[in-house]
Amino acid sequence: MNEHLKDIFVATGCPSQQQLLDYVQGKLTPEEQHEVEMHLADCELCSEALDGLSAFNDKEKLPALVREMKWDLLKKLHKKYRKSRRPENFNIYIAVIVLAIIFLVLALFWGYHFYTQPK
Structure with a gap:
C-alpha cells in the first residue's frame, strides 16, 4: 500500500x-x-x-x-x-472437530460398556 x-x-x-x-x-x-x-x-x-x-x-x-x-x-x-x-476452511475445521468429539464419546462409551460387562 x-x-x-x-x-x-x-x-x-x-x-x-x-x-x-x-x-x-x-x-x-x-x-x-x-x-x-x-x-x-x-x-x-x-x-x-x-x-x-x-x-x-x-x-x-x-x-x-x-x-x-x-x-x-x-x-x-x-x-x-x-x-x-476467519480461515477459508472454517466450516471444515468445525466439522472435523465435531466428528472427533463424537468418535471420542463413542469410544469411551464402547470401552465402558465392554469393561463393565460380566465375564
Whole structure:
C-alpha cells in the first residue's frame, strides 16, 4: 500500500470536519471562509467532500448525518474485518472437530460398556 495513502485520517493541512460543516452552514468568519476556499482550490478530496455536504438540503441536520454515516461505515468495516479473519476452511475445521468429539464419546462409551460387562 502506498505509504502516503495509509495515513489518510491523520491530522493534515486540510480543514477539520467541523470547519467544512461550518463552511457549508455559513458559520465561518470571512477570514476562515477565505482560508477554507484557498485550501479547496488545491485539495480535490476536500472539494469533493464539500460537494457532497452541499448536496444536502437541510444544513442544520448535517452534523448528525455525518456522525451517523461514520458509525455506519465503522460498523461495516468491523463486520468485514471479522469475516476476513476467519480461515477459508472454517466450516471444515468445525466439522472435523465435531466428528472427533463424537468418535471420542463413542469410544469411551464402547470401552465402558465392554469393561463393565460380566465375564
